[in-house]
Amino acid sequence: MNSKNESNFDIVIVGGGMVGASMACLLRESPCRIALVDRVKFKQGVDQNKLDREKFDPRVSALTAVTKEIFSDLNVWADIESARCCNYVDMHVWDADGTGSISFSAAELNQHELGTIVENSVLSSALYKQIAEQENLSLLAPVSIDSLENDSDEVTLLTEDGNRISSQLVIAADGANSKIRELCQIPTREWDYNHQAIVTTVRTELPHQQTALQRFIDTGPLAFLPLAAEPDDQSQKYCSIVWSAVPERAEQLMALSDSEFCSELTKSIEGRLGEIENCDKRYSFPLRQRHALDYVKDRVVLIGDAAHSIHPLAGQGVNLGFLDAVVLAKELKHGSEVGRQLADPTVLSRYQRKRKGHNLGMMWLMEGFKHLFAEQALPIRWLRNLGMSGVDNVSAIKNHLARRAMGLDW
Ligand SMILES: Cc1cc2nc3c(=O)[nH]c(=O)nc-3n(C[C@H](O)[C@H](O)[C@H](O)COP(=O)(O)OP(=O)(O)OC[C@H]3O[C@@H](n4cnc5c(N)ncnc54)[C@H](O)[C@@H]3O)c2cc1C
Secondary structure (H helix, E strand, O other), rough: OOOOEEEEEEEEEEEHHHHHHHHHHHOOOOOOOOEEEEOOOOOOOOOOOHHHOOOOOOOOHHHHHHHHHHHHOOHHHHHHHEEEEEOOOOOEEEEOOOEEEEEEEEEOOOOOOOOEEEEHHHHHHOOOOOOHHOOOOOEEEEOOEEEEEEEOEEEEEOOOOOOEEEEEEEEEEOOOOOOHHHHHOEEEEEEEEEEEEEEEEEEOOOOOOOOOEEEEOOEEEEEEEEEOOOOOOOOOOEEEEEEOOOHHHHHHHHHOOOOOHHHHHHHHHHOEEOEEEEEOOOEEEEEEEEEOOOOOEEEEEEEEOOOEEEEEHHHOOOHHHHHHHHHHHHHHHHHHHHHOOOOOOOHHHHHHHHHHHHHHHHHHHHHHHHHHOOOOOOHHHHHHHHHHHHHHHHHHHHHHHHHHHOOOOO
16 A cells, blocks of 8 residues: 555455455456455465364365365465365265255266365465465455445545545455445345354264265254365374354254264264264354345445355355456456446346355255254154155256255356
C-alpha cells in the first residue's frame, strides 16, 4: 500500500483460505491486478522434511477426483503428493442399528482411487508456494477487513487499521461467518444441525488399507479417514476422525481422558481397525448449514463457505468451493473476451446460475442423509437398512451415488 494508505486493484479476494487461495491461483493468467487479503499471515511451502511423521493437522479434507484435476492443472498437486496425502480406494458405510451397509470401491468404478485425504495445511502451503510468485497478485496479510463502501464505480474495503483498498470487484472467500456477506446484507437460509464435530488424529492397531469408514450411530455419524505418515507409508496406522454428535454426547466425549476416548472409539467403530492405540488433541466445531440467498450483490460475489456451508458427513464442502472458484474464473475470462466489465451483472449472474443449483442439490442430499439417520422410528430404521443394502445390490444407483460424491457428474 502507498503512503496515503490507499490502494487500488481490479479484483480483491477477501479470505486466503483454501478456496480464496485457489481463486487467486486460477486467475494467474488474468491481465487484472489482484489482491488476496487475509487477517492471518500466509505460511508458504511445506518442507517435506519438517513434517513430523506422527503429527498431523487435525483438519483434513477428502478431496474428489475433480478437485485433484483442478490442482493438477494448477501445478499444485505434485507438491501435495510429495509432502503427503493418502488416496482411499475403498469406502464402507454402515448403520449401527442393523444390517444395512454399502461399500464403494475404486476398482469397481475403473478409477485409481475414490478420493484423497489431504491435511488442510499441506494443501494451503502448496497453494501459497504457487501464488507467492504470481506477478499479477499482491498478498496482503495480516489485514482484517472491517467495513465496506459499495458505490456505482468501485467497492472500497476499510481495514481494521484504517487503510482503504478499492477495486472493481470483490470476491468474498472469507468463510462461513463471512464479514463481507454480512456487510453487504446478503441474507442466508441457515439452521443448526444440532451436531458438534469432534476431530482428531488416531493411531490404530490394524492398518487402514486405504479404506474410509463411516458408521451411522443414532447420536451422529463417525468417520475414519486414512492418512499416510509419509509419501510411501506402508504401516497405514494413522487415521483422521470426524465424530459428529448431538451436543450432550459431544460434551461427554470431549470430557473423557485420552485412553477412555480411545476405548469409546474402538467400540463405536466396532473394532474394525483393532484397538485405537492413541489419539491426538481433540477439537470440537459446531455444525451449521448455511446458504446465501444470493451469491452476488452489486460488485461483490461470494464463493466457498461464504456462500454455503454443509455437514461434513460426505466430505463435500470445500470441493464445492473449488468448483465455485473454477466457474467464476471461467465466467470472468469469458466476460473479458466479449468485452464486458469485471463486475458486469450478466457475468456474475451466469456464475450464480451455474453454481447455486449444484450447491443446493448437494446440500439437500446431505440434509436428507442427516435426517434419515437421525430418525429413530422403527419403520424408518428398517427401511433405511433395507435401502442401504438394496442400493448396495443395484450397481447402477450405487455408481451414480459414487460418481456424484467423486465430483465426476457435476
Ligand atoms: C469437521 C469438518 C470436516 C470437514 N471435512 C471436509 C472434507 O472432508 N471435505 C470437504 O470438501 N470439506 C470438508 N469440510 C468443509 C471445509 O473445511 C470448508 O468447506 C472449507 O474449509 C471452507 O474453505 P473457505 O476457504 O471457503 O473458508 P475458510 O477456510 O473459513 O477461510 C476463510 C479465510 O478468510 C479469512 N477471513 C475471514 N474473515 C476475514 C476478514 N474480515 N478479513 C480478512 N480475512 C478474513 C480467514 O482468516 C480464513 O483464512 C469440513 C468441515 C468441518 C467443520
